[in-house]
Amino acid sequence: KAGVTQTPRYLIKTRGQQVTLSCSPISGHRSVSWYQQTPGQGLQFLFEYFSETQRNKGNFPGRFSGRQFSNSRSEMNVSTLELGDSALYLCASSLGSGSTTQETQYFGPGTRLLVL
């Protein structure tokens, strides 16, 4: 079974631009979560999507948004990029049923975003 895939792997943007990152979950997984990883703030939760609906949201400004499609693939969008948005963006997928006690998140390789 293929793992979580993220595209693109690397991205360079300039301040003020917007960017869209994509995540394809493991087949059968319906939940996709996004995390931002920076040296200063560590790993921080952005949001989670399940069945095309945002189910949980972290403390990030409205410039960060996402969506999920009917095939469970998810996109994350950052508008009006700032230098501080430079980070590794990780997505993780899980079954998402919520009632499964053994549920575990599996991570993709990440997208490294550099904002100049």
Add this chain to the structure above:
Amino acid sequence: AQTVTQSQPEMSVQEAETVTLSCTYDTSESDYYLFWYKQPPSRQMILVIRQEAYKQQNATENRFSVNFQKAAKSFSLKISDSQLGDAAMYFCAYRETSGSRLTFGEGTQLTVNP
């Protein structure tokens, strides 16, 4: 809000020896899940081991085991017979029983010396 603390920014171990990484957390919940993930230089997050809070028995996965002390809110990872491939950043993570949100610690960089 839940918090996870890893007090050891860096640790080192000799190949074939044993090392223990520490993690403490704060929560008012009685049921939750705890995880250890490793992140090698490739930056791919890999699940090492997980523990359900309602289980008193400590989880074990081959050379990896945990010491889960629920009352003390402590969750340490023991790596036995350390191998060069174990070198990575290790993250302790907490998850509530509802939803998929993980709260991570700051990480511990493990070096394995030959």
